[in-house]
Amino acid sequence: MKISQVKARQILDSRSNPTIEVDCTLENGIFVRTGVPSGASVGSKEAFELRDNDKKHFFGKGVKMAVNNVNSIIAPEIIGMDVTKQREIDELLISLDGTKDKSNLGANAILGVSLAVCRAASIYANLPLFSYIGGLGANLLPVPFMNIINGGVHANWQGADFQEYMIAPYGAKSFEESYEWGSEIYQSLKSLLKEKRYNVSVGDEGGFVPLVSSNEEPLDLISKAVENVGLSIGRDVGFAIDPASSEFYKDGKYILKNQNLELDSISMIDYYEKIVNDYPVVLLEDGLAEYDWDNWKILNDRLGRNIEIVGDDIFVTNLNIVKKGVLDNIANAVLIKLNQIGTLSETIDVVNFARQHNWGCFVSHRSGETTDSFIADFVVGLGLGHIKTGAPARGERVEKYNQLLRIEEFLSGKSVFAGKSILKKSNGEAQSS
Numbered sequence: 001m002k003i004s005q006v007k008a009r010q011i012l013d014s015r016s017n018p019t020i021e022v023d024c025t026l027e028n029g030i031f032v033r034t035g036v037p038s039g040a041s042v043g044s045k046e047a048f049e050l051r052d053n054d055k056k057h058f059f060g061k062g063v064k065m066a067v068n069n070v071n072s073i074i075a076p077e078i079i080g081m082d083v084t085k086q087r088e089i090d091e092l093l094i095s096l097d098g099t100k101d102k103s104n105l106g107a108n109a110i111l112g113v114s115l116a117v118c119r120a121a122s123i124y125a126n127l128p129l130f131s132y133i134g135g136l137g138a139n140l141l142p143v144p145f146m147n148i149i150n151g152g153v154h155a156n157w158q159g160a161d162f163q164e165y166m167i168a169p170y171g172a173k174s175f176e177e178s179y180e181w182g183s184e185i186y187q188s189l190k191s192l193l194k195e196k197r198y199n200v201s202v203g204d205e206g207g208f209v210p211l212v213s214s215n216e217e218p219l220d221l222i223s224k225a226v227e228n229v230g231l232s233i234g235r236d237v238g239f240a241i242d243p244a245s246s247e248f249y250k251d252g253k254y255i256l257k258n259q260n261l262e263l264d265s266i267s268m269i270d271y272y273e274k275i276v277n278d279y280p281v282v283l284l285e286d287g288l289a290e291y292d293w294d295n296w297k298i299l300n301d302r303l304g305r306n307i308e309i310v311g312d313d314i315f316v317t318n319l320n321i322v323k324k325g326v327l328d329n330i331a332n333a334v335l336i337k338l339n340q341i342g343t344l345s346e347t348i349d350v351v352n353f354a355r356q357h358n359w360g361c362f363v364s365h366r367s368g369e370t371t372d373s374f375i376a377d378f379v380v381g382l383g384l385g386h387i388k389t390g391a392p393a394r395g396e397r398v399e400k401y402n403q404l405l406r407i408e409e410f411l412s413g414k415s416v417f418a419g420k421s422i423l424k425k426s427n428g429e430a431q432s433s
């Protein structure tokens with residue numbers, strides 16, 4: 001089945017920044033649409049997000065050049081191609097761009113087309129998107145890692161230094177129950193914050209931004225919120241933290257403004273070790289900065305047996321960097337963000353390589369999002385077991401979780417919920433505080 005039309009336009013994302021939306025039509029009339037997300041705490045080696053230099057509009061953040069690249073350079077080349085040839089199309093996109101970092105056409109332009117092609121092909125194949133991506137056996141529903149306290153750059157540095165405090169309700173029996181627990185904990189946290197006279201405004205990913213006095217305080221607040229809904233922290237629900245530490249790493253030091261601390265890498269690892277001993281943390285993402293490669297190995301040696309040590313900014317979903325990370329044994333998992341690399345096929349290559357080496361793959365949204373739910377189907381399709389897509393609130397976040405509900409319903413009893421299988425600790429249960 002041939003592609004008959006590809007058309008991009010500029011829309012707004014959840015932060016009011018311009019982003020790309022791509023429509024794709026097939027010769028038989030099948031029509032699909034995809035939206036491209038955008039990050040704020042961005043790794044330096046991410047594929048290039050093309051933005052306009054025109055300061056008169058959107059402070060220079062427009063994506064009209066990228067839109068134009070889709071409509072006048074990419075579209076004429078891929079119209080007439082067989083929509084089921086994903087890899088061929090992705091390779092063509094890469095060669096049309098011709099640069100290593102996709103800076104010519106823009107990774108945002110390229111990704112929008114790559115994902116639209118996949119979605120259109122799934123409809124042509126008469127398969128749900130997750131089955132088209134992963135085959136008929138795909139049935140593993142992920143644990144939703146819900147980011148309910150935001151800090152760092154996602155909170156304009158008005159709250160905790162750490163960017164994301166996530167809850168992982170792995171003790172539930174289904175995705176639906178896990179999501180329901182997440183929502184109840186979110187509401188319970190809101191009540192607790194009000195009681196304590198904290199504000200209940202939210203950050204970029206829908207989590208609250210209390211003006212806490214330490215980076216551990218969010219963990220205490222959430223623990224209480226969990227207890228208040230009758231669940232057990234550690235047994236039913238664990239924590240994940242993404243400090244996004246590249247954002248507060250300067251001249252070899254980690255600057256924790258909240259606590260007036262300047263820590264070297266080893267002291268920063270000590271700090272995390274204490275947190276992991278005191279709270280049931282099951283995953284630490286970007287504990288160290290992307291420029292602190294050698295100390296990642298120490299972090300992984302110290303904590304990697306018991307928890308997932310995930311690299312985001314340091315790996316940027318780039319196969320060559322992940323290969324080096326596996327060789328140097330600096331982590332045990334990779335964050336998977338499609339727009340960090342720019343095509344579906346290259347993202348799947350990273351997943352396959354990571355899995356061959358027993359690394360975890362933690363699927364992620366971006367802090368600037370659209371209502372596109374592609375990553376929900378992606379995580380089930382590839383059976384990756386866990387996903388983070390913000391708080392169980394705000395349309396662009398819940399649309400991904402809601403799509404997972406629909407997938408679980410579609411599989412009607414034939415699905416498996418990842419639950420505690422995602423935990424590294426051999427006893428299958430995180431330590432209780």
Ligand SMILES: C=C(OP(=O)(O)O)C(=O)O
Binds near residue numbers: 041368
């Ligand atoms: C989702 C994240 O934030 P951003 O999209 O801003 O990189 C992250 O750091 O994992």
Ligand SMILES: [Mg+2]
Binds near residue numbers: 242
């Ligand atoms: Mg991150």
